[in-house]
Amino acid sequence: MGIINYQPELSALVATKGHPYPKDAFSECLDSLAGITCTVVEQPASQKFLDPALAAPYDVLVFYDMPGIDFSEQPPTATRPPKRLQENMSRLLEAGKGMVFLHHALAAWPMWPEFGEIIGGRFFYSPQDCRGRPVLDSGYRHEVTHDISLASPDHPVTQGLPENFQLTDELYLCEIFDDSVHPLLTSNYSFIRENFYSAHHAVTGKMYCNEGWYPTEGSSLVGWTRHHKNSRIVYLQPGDGAETLGDVHYRLLLANAIRWAANNA
Template sequence: MPVVRYGQPLNVMVAAKGHPYQRDPFMAMFDDLPGVACTLVEQPLAARLMNPDGMKGFDALVLYDMPGLDFGAADRPAYVEPDEAFKAGFLALLDRGIGVVALHHAIAGWPAWPEYAELLGGRFLYKPGPLLGSLRPDSGYRHDVVHTVEFADPGHPVVSGLPQSFALTDELYLFEVFEDLVTPLLRSGHAFTRDGFYSASQAVAGRMFSNEGWAHADGSNLVGWTKRARNSPLVYLQPGDGPSTYADPNYRRLIENAIRWAAAEARA
């Protein structure tokens, strides 16, 4: 049973919602972290806390949310612009240097705010649109891919204690990765080509598992990176679709390492 873990050395806020997820197995991954107290806050409340005052007392922020997309709109998904108060507060939080760990579908958040993609280091697009000055197609997805993850930077603390390569069965994305803005951390052995993925735009339109008529160039095999988001250390980990991944010991070690590294870098 979840309890309030008073007196832990690290306090972490975990933001979720905007994309379906199984709350109990997801939070079980955080409840098992030794010395870390994780508090789940779902959107839209989470956005009201992502500022220096709202996160006072927290050492790091985990993003597993996907705000800014309205899947109930006629032209779904409609893009919802974040209000100016949120943008100002979030940027002020990053200027303070809070450690951030972004997971899986968080890379699709706030699509109407271009700077958000640059802060995270990439973007999953649910429909074609402009990005970094050019028109990009909608992104691709594929569930239950068995693939091998390998270190791009074997000496980084986020991969400490992990085997040099390990297998995961998870959802992968054919998406926009700003490789020139990030420091590579993890790469996948999967082939990131159009034929191995399905169109996100067609899925939203009710044509699941289709890539008919969908044109997408080959993508990056980068599935984990670090970067600076203004003054904040940030880790992005693309894996994290569901319970089988949450329970994987190597994935859990990645999450723990990422949180500890982000929090430590923020304090440095």
């Protein structure tokens, strides 16, 4: 009799809301992840599950949300996370709770510097200080068809993926902490000013505009891992639109990321 490679069912808590997204396509994507049960909780209720006692039943936390920015005002205002939330997050990281951050989660909690260190980068809607230096607001570009290459083809998160594949999705020109992350995915798109629009212009009534906005050239990294305290962290920049959420390569990538972050890869 052959040896059966059994992988136990994983339980993931998925935080959403704070940014528009295709709900049906996202739900279908989560439902397609074999061996992974996903419980979706919207902001702000999902913040309660950062309490280690409430997070205990879940093997991994997945963030597809964007707390810390109030879009009901124009321009949006940034808010600091409650002290208790920061303490709970620290306790989860000390305990080794795995975390996966998707797409717009990179923009969450702009007034919380440690959050950027946890995730490995920052997307800003307004000029900010980042790692002790002033930076401009970040850039965005919707529906970019680009080729993705595996920077680490032997990593568990990239297992089963072709060395090159194509996605059509939103890309960011933003702060990526290349010195603090392990690269997984790179894009062949040019991360230069001419190819992006200012996020600050977008939230102040001027969509698809980069007038007067002169950021430096950005990183081509669109996926990485890192360790923060005792936790495994994954960030995947793809995940904006229904086309990507339905893509077989993206779904495998997400499933691998969840398993690896849960120490189950």
